[in-house]
Amino acid sequence: MTDLLPPIQTTARDDAVLKALAGFVRQEALGPGEKLPTERILAERLKVSRNTVREALTRWEGLGLVERRQGSGTYLKAAVSPDMLHMPLTLAGGNDFAGLMATLEIRRALEAEAAALCAIRAGKAELAEIERKLDLMEEAFQTRDGMSSEEDWEFHQAVFRASGNPLFEQIIAAMYEMFHRFWEHPLGVRDFGHASFPYHRTIFNCIAARDPEGARTEALKLIATVEDDLKRGAANLKLSDRR
Amino acid sequence: MTDLLPPIQTTARDDAVLKALAGFVRQEALGPGEKLPTERILAERLKVSRNTVREALTRWEGLGLVERRQGSGTYLKAAVSPDMLHMPLTLAGGNDFAGLMATLEIRRALEAEAAALCAIRAGKAELAEIERKLDLMEEAFQTRDGMSSEEDWEFHQAVFRASGNPLFEQIIAAMYEMFHRFWEHPLGVRDFGHASFPYHRTIFNCIAARDPEGARTEALKLIATVEDDLKRGAANLKLSDRR
DNA sequence: ATGCACAAATTGGTTGGACCATTGAACCAC
DNA sequence: GTGGTTCAATGGTCCAACCAATTTGTGCAT
Numbered sequence: 001m002t003d004l005l006p007p008i009q010t011t012a013r014d015d016a017v018l019k020a021l022a023g024f025v026r027q028e029a030l031g032p033g034e035k036l037p038t039e040r041i042l043a044e045r046l047k048v049s050r051n052t053v054r055e056a057l058t059r060w061e062g063l064g065l066v067e068r069r070q071g072s073g074t075y076l077k078a079a080v081s082p083d084m085l086h087m088p089l090t091l092a093g094g095n096d097f098a099g100l101m102a103t104l105e106i107r108r109a110l111e112a113e114a115a116a117l118c119a120i121r122a123g124k125a126e127l128a129e130i131e132r133k134l135d136l137m138e139e140a141f142q143t144r145d146g147m148s149s150e151e152d153w154e155f156h157q158a159v160f161r162a163s164g165n166p167l168f169e170q171i172i173a174a175m176y177e178m179f180h181r182f183w184e185h186p187l188g189v190r191d192f193g194h195a196s197f198p199y200h201r202t203i204f205n206c207i208a209a210r211d212p213e214g215a216r217t218e219a220l221k222l223i224a225t226v227e228d229d230l231k232r233g234a235a236n237l238k239l240s241d242r243r
Numbered sequence: 244m245t246d247l248l249p250p251i252q253t254t255a256r257d258d259a260v261l262k263a264l265a266g267f268v269r270q271e272a273l274g275p276g277e278k279l280p281t282e283r284i285l286a287e288r289l290k291v292s293r294n295t296v297r298e299a300l301t302r303w304e305g306l307g308l309v310e311r312r313q314g315s316g317t318y319l320k321a322a323v324s325p326d327m328l329h330m331p332l333t334l335a336g337g338n339d340f341a342g343l344m345a346t347l348e349i350r351r352a353l354e355a356e357a358a359a360l361c362a363i364r365a366g367k368a369e370l371a372e373i374e375r376k377l378d379l380m381e382e383a384f385q386t387r388d389g390m391s392s393e394e395d396w397e398f399h400q401a402v403f404r405a406s407g408n409p410l411f412e413q414i415i416a417a418m419y420e421m422f423h424r425f426w427e428h429p430l431g432v433r434d435f436g437h438a439s440f441p442y443h444r445t446i447f448n449c450i451a452a453r454d455p456e457g458a459r460t461e462a463l464k465l466i467a468t469v470e471d472d473l474k475r476g477a478a479n480l481k482l483s484d485r486r
Numbered sequence: 487a488t489g490c491a492c493a494a495a496t497t498g499g500t501t502g503g504a505c506c507a508t509t510g511a512a513c514c515a516c
Numbered sequence: 517g518t519g520g521t522t523c524a525a526t527g528g529t530c531c532a533a534c535c536a537a538t539t540t541g542t543g544c545a546t
Binding site: 038039040054057068069070071073074 | 525526527528
């Protein structure tokens with residue numbers, strides 16, 4: 001009732017440019033990594049100023065769809081289609097302990113759901129991929145004595161990817177930066193993340209056994225251990241960080 | 244081991260502009276709705292071209308942080324801070340059934356977790372606010388015979404807000420557009436959302452009773468009914484949309 | 487004074503052209 | 517081959533002007 005009669009768009013140059021460009025990408029079947037026409041050519045072909053083309057491409061760049069390399073060209077970074085839906089999300093203040101805990105709660109929600117969905121939907125190939133990442137992680141864990149954050153992350157990524165819903169991976173990928181920043185300075189907790197180790201295997205077992213609720217439960221347990229480590233780290237910090 | 248030696252950043256003009264602008268907003272304590280300096284003034288003050296200012300603002304506009312009105316000015320649309328984290332989410336084929344299901348799965352994950360957290364953390368004031376929204380919704384439901392999408396939404400928002408974690412509300416707000424768009428054209432399902440109605444009350448009861456797991460369970464049930472309606476709608480669509 | 491029509495100033499949107507900085511390939515000397 | 521050099525292509529920045537929408541001010545009629 002409220003907003004039928006959308007505001008009429010008298011001008012929308014750069015949007016039109018993006019629409020045309022999306023159509024071009026579709027027609028040419030361009031995929032990630034491929035180079036698209038130069039700004040000058042686009043400007044000439046579309047009969048708009050190069051500045052307008054640049055504004056349009058800036059939008060796509062901000063959305064992570066495209067990467068510009070000076071002197072080289074503009075390259076696709078993700079699959080684009082004319083009917084994409086964008087949900088830009090900006091999170092305020094995630095540098096401190098509270099922010100980290102907040103992201104961890106999001107992760108708990110998504111991790112549990114993704115594991116459950118994964119148990120329902122994962123195909124044989126995805127299952128094999130997850131197990132491969134798990135093996136890699138366990139090997140790294142024993143070889144480097146617990147320093148397996150990279151492999152750990154790849155395991156979780158594989159689970160998210162196999163959930164069949166790209167949003168899981170996207171949201172969590174954006175949070176990766178935050179976790180990674182933290183994992184390099186684990187607040188003096190020497191064996192940070194050790195407690196979570198066994199649950200990776202149990203999660204995988206539930207997924208492989210097609211047990212959604214079991215996978216959900218194990219995922220919740222895993223996050224709980226990480227939360228615990230985090231709280232211990234915060235306590236350490238409070239004791240040692242007197243200045 | 245892998246990414247020590249990060250690529251050096253020789254120039255980053257527009258990023259610098261945004262950083263400066265974020266600092267300005269912070270210093271002037273500007274909030275949503277307020278107007279920020281004109282492009283020409285920014286260009287002059289920051290000693291950069293107006294073009295560069297425009298590219299920077301285009302980025303913020305794309306992220307939904309800012310709104311430009313020709314002839315009027317540029318206005319803040321959301322709170323900005325220098326340490327924001329941006330995560331643009333893009334969903335291919337956003338208009339169709341699959342896209343809506345994808346966002347619904349995210350919503351299921353967040354809704355369940357938020358309800359559980361809410362049962363643990365909500366204070367008296369938050370609890371009262373949730374109940375108020377619930378009453379409003381129930382009233383609207385009976386008065387307008389099921390058309391209570393706005394009030395429905397506000398109820399869920401109140402729950403998210405009372406979870407004590409702002410990220411829940413932010414993420415779900417980014418997805419609001421998709422839900423809203425759909426609620427106006429419920430695929431011919433006449434009583435869309437009716438089935439979910441009673442669960443709002445049961446969720447609230449669990450929260451008020453400080454029963455996290457109960458709240459989680461009820462939230463999952465609610466989303467399940469919406470998913471069900473959605474599938475029925477998709478079935479209707481398949482039957483009627485032959486062309 | 488009040489209200490309305492019109493002009494002027496303000497502001498974002500677009501254009502065209504110029505130049506700079508980086509990249510990558512072709513080429514050359516050793 | 518290896519390591520420079522040159523050079524054309526390409527994105528990044530700048531400038532100056534003009535267009536289009538909005539806001540503000542001005543002055544006239546009532």
